[in-house]
Amino acid sequence: MVNIAVLGYGTVGSGVVEVINTNHEIVNKRAGQEIHIKYVLDLRDFPGDPVTEILTHDFNDILTDDDVKVVVEVMGGVEPAYTFVKKCLLAGKSVATSNKELVAAHGPELLSIAKENAVNFLFEASAGGGIPIVRPLNSSITADDITGITGILNGTTNYILTKMSNEGADYDTVLKQAQELGYAERNPEADVEGGDACRKIAILTSIAFGKHLDYARIHTEGITKITAEDFKYAKSMNATIKLLGTTKNVGGTLYSFVAPMMLPNTNPLYGIDDVFNGILVHGNVVDDIMFYGRGAGKLPTASAVVSDVVDAVKHMGTNIMTIWDDEALEMGDFADLTNRFFVRVSGGSEMKEKIEEIFGKVQFITTHEVAGELAFITENMTEAAFDTKKKEFEYVINVIRVAF
Numbered sequence: 001m002v003n004i005a006v007l008g009y010g011t012v013g014s015g016v017v018e019v020i021n022t023n024h025e026i027v028n029k030r031a032g033q034e035i036h037i038k039y040v041l042d043l044r045d046f047p048g049d050p051v052t053e054i055l056t057h058d059f060n061d062i063l064t065d066d067d068v069k070v071v072v073e074v075m076g077g078v079e080p081a082y083t084f085v086k087k088c089l090l091a092g093k094s095v096a097t098s099n100k101e102l103v104a105a106h107g108p109e110l111l112s113i114a115k116e117n118a119v120n121f122l123f124e125a126s127a128g129g130g131i132p133i134v135r136p137l138n139s140s141i142t143a144d145d146i147t148g149i150t151g152i153l154n155g156t157t158n159y160i161l162t163k164m165s166n167e168g169a170d171y172d173t174v175l176k177q178a179q180e181l182g183y184a185e186r187n188p189e190a191d192v193e194g195g196d197a198c199r200k201i202a203i204l205t206s207i208a209f210g211k212h213l214d215y216a217r218i219h220t221e222g223i224t225k226i227t228a229e230d231f232k233y234a235k236s237m238n239a240t241i242k243l244l245g246t247t248k249n250v251g252g253t254l255y256s257f258v259a260p261m262m263l264p265n266t267n268p269l270y271g272i273d274d275v276f277n278g279i280l281v282h283g284n285v286v287d288d289i290m291f292y293g294r295g296a297g298k299l300p301t302a303s304a305v306v307s308d309v310v311d312a313v314k315h316m317g318t319n320i321m322t323i324w325d326d327e328a329l330e331m332g333d334f335a336d337l338t339n340r341f342f343v344r345v346s347g348g349s350e351m352k353e354k355i356e357e358i359f360g361k362v363q364f365i366t367t368h369e370v371a372g373e374l375a376f377i378t379e380n381m382t383e384a385a386f387d388t389k390k391k392e393f394e395y396v397i398n399v400i401r402v403a404f
């Protein structure tokens with residue numbers, strides 16, 4: 001029997017307890033021994049919940065108990081999670097976490113402590129919710145030079161954008177629904193301003209390339225400027241709008257960014273709706289691989305965490321080699337990345353000449369559903385060049401990069 005402890009009894013923590021209880025036979029069989037939850041740590045009390053019997057408010061109960069071999073950290077946020085996880089690893093306990101803020105900020109250090117102590121620091125649930133993506137990048141797609149990772153990495157914003165697109169739903173109402181469904185972060189700004197997707201692409205990129213991509217270096221835009229009008233144009237082009245996290249190799253230079261993108265209906269990520277996430281990985285020999293599943297929510301996230309617990313139990317006494325060095329991953333300057341841009345400007349057809357004078361050759365987009373403005377797609381140009389042109393033109397309403 002292996003004793004484990006769960007730090008945090010929120011959405012994911014209660015999901016972990018539920019998954020271990022519901023699937024105990026199958027989980028124990030796969031782990032090779034019985035997994036027993038000895039403690040759940042939370043500051044709160046849960047009267048009437050059976051968790052009360054194993055609930056502690058004191059982290060030291062867990063840290064000093066040598067019987068606890070695996071600790072699940074699902075509190076979220078960098079502190080006190082970082083301090084707790086570090087202490088557990090140093091005390092010879094493996095850790096499984098869903099905490100992307102922690103992993104993005106301290107991944108290399110925690111992996112190195114785990115290695116020194118012959119334990120494991122596992123974080124499958126930190127990106128893509130229930131989708132196995134960290135483990136495949138670390139253990140399966142090892143024959144390829146990875147040339148791109150692009151994905152819908154945030155369930156909350158995908159849920160919001162889907163409802164806006166399909167039902168013309170109002171942004172605030174849908175965000176509230178996503179919170180009620182347990183998809184959104186405690187502070188949903190992390191979802192809607194792109195910070196959550198940014199940390200996830202930083203984690204996946206670091207694992208794929210073996211060096212540290214500091215999330216603070218990633219150009220990040222969220223979905224708060226996307227409106228119903230943008231979706232009307234998208235529909236007129238047989239396209240939709242998705243928040244993507246992307247890392248790509250362009251001529252030997254890596255670029256990473258998070259932004260809403262216009263996706264044509266031919267793009268494999270086009271049909272990924274609601275809370276689902278989809279991640280496309282491109283390798284130089286395998287070509288495209290796509291990962292798809294629920295990107296947020298209690299049980300899917302808990303499923304990934306419990307898989308890590310099983311892996312930790314299976315590898316007791318052995319560190320699973322994971323290359324994510326502290327050394328900074330060399331990245332290109334976002335200003336040099338080229339994109340095509342969908343641009344909406346106020347005014348009528350009298351503006352066309354001025355638009356072409358500034359933006360060069362463009363493709364005008366018409367929809368009868370939006371009046372009093374013009375929209376166009378530029379040719380490929382660098383972010384820096386587009387920025388300069390945009391500053392020269394005071395009538396811009398909104399800009400979305402296009403993936404076609």
Ligand code: HSE
Nearest residue numbers: 154155156183185296
């Ligand atoms: N708030 C996150 C999301 C939770 O919506 O994707 C899963 O990481």
